Amino acid sequence: LGDAPVAALAPLYQEMQPVAWNVSFAVADADATARLVQEAGGRVALGPMDVFDLGRFVVAFDPGGAAFQLWQAREFAGAGVFDAPGALGWVELLTRDPTRAEHFYTTVFGWTVRPSEQYPQFGVDDADFGGMITMDDKFPHEVPPHWLPYFAVEDVDDAAATASAAHGSVLMAPTSVPEGRRIAVLRDPQGAMFGVYRATGAR
Known part of the structure; x- marks a missing residue:
């Protein structure tokens, strides 16, 4: 977004892995945090491993099966802007x-x-x-627990319409949350889900 990094692309690690957005959490020590993940009942699926001189990286699952990543920054600090139109601003765990x-x-x-x-x-x-969010009986059994990233936009309704026109789909139509922001949940043409919300200060 401008000159600031906001997200990244990565290849799938396994043939049957679905296309999805992953959420990465910054940590001071990836190895120590990976040990804490296992001690607390989670699972480390990949790493800790160095990504060149950029940082140290871990893929993990919480006890309910939701995937997330750890990032120990070195040369690459991570996202450079938050809560601005086009950037990440909120994450949501469905469990x-x-x-x-x-x-x-x-x-x-x-x-x-x-x-x-x-x-x-x-x-x-x-x-x-x-x-x-607690996944109750309204969620299909085959939908696993997961982290859902939300990106800020100027206009949620326009973003949903743009996604549909670009061969994506709208999973949750634009909705104004009581005492909250206007949000929607979308899916890209490859199946990756993400949310959008009205950016702070947007009209």
Whole structure:
């Protein structure tokens, strides 16, 4: 976005792996955090490994099966802009075991949690960056727990229409969340899901 990195492309690691957006969390020590992941009941699927001189990288799963990544920055710090149109601004965990997920992520990363029966929110030092949805019977059994990234846009309705015109699809039509922002959930032509929300300050 301009000169600032906001996301990356990577090849699929396995033949049967679906096309998807992955969420990477910055850590000071990828090896130590990978050990914490395993001690807290998660699983390390790849790494820790060096990515040239850019950083150290891990692919992991939480106890419920949601995939995420760890990034220990070296030459590449990661995303350079947040919560601006075209950039990541929010992440959302969809899980069938919210109690276990909350314990796992607070143990591994030291996150704060803003409690709510409908939508607990994760934060770093109480600065919220994500939320958690419990996958109930309305979610098909074959849909696994996962992290869903949300990108900021100027206009959610226009973004949804643009995605449809570009051979994507709208999974959740533009909706105004009570006391929240306008959001939508979209899918690209290869099947990768992502959310969009009205950027801070956008009209």
